[in-house]
Amino acid sequence: MPEGTPQRGPLKRIGLAEVYNPSMRPTLRPGDHLVVTYGAAVRAGDIVVLRHPFQHDLLIVKRAVERRPGGWWVRGDNPLVLNDSREFGAVPDDLVIARAWLRLRPPRGAGHSPVAAARWVFSAVRPVTGPLRPRSPAVRADAPAVSD
Structure with a gap:
């Protein structure tokens, strides 16, 4: 991890990650790129x-629940x-390597009309962090609750 100044703390490294499968649909699609920060603190709801x-x-790429x-x-x-964790359980902290904060969606095909190009510009870049969306009760019953 790069060193920082005492006032600012350690510098975070920024990188790109590509989504290859549909496990994060509808939020992310295969082919989307994520701007990520390596070593960033993770909160519930983060990708x-x-x-x-x-x-x-x-x-x-998964959502930290x-x-x-x-x-x-x-x-x-x-x-x-x-x-996801329904298959392999809780993931140790040392295996979580980056937090995504921006989605970049590449344009589909070439030769789009100006209107289609404008729509792409306004939809291609989106922040990906935020609160979890509620899921239906049938989907939430994936694992027993763990008490402290």
Whole structure:
């Protein structure tokens, strides 16, 4: 981690991550790019990049739902894809490597009309952090609650 000044604290590294699968739909689509900050503090509701707990060479993008014993409970926004904590449990802090803060959606195809290009400009860049959206009770019953 780069060093910072005593007044500002450590400098955060910024990078790009690409989304490859539909586990975060509808928030993110395959082909979207994320601007991420490595080593940033994570809060419930943040979209994070993490190492898969069973395949450390595989990076995945999920939403940090809540702190549990052992780390972060992470979920994809797409309830039909189970490659998240419902499958592998809480993720240790050292496997959470970055927090996303901006989505960049590339344009689809070439030769769009000026109106289509203007729509893309206003929809291509969006912040991705924020509060969790409520899920239906059928989707929330994925794991027993953990008490402190």
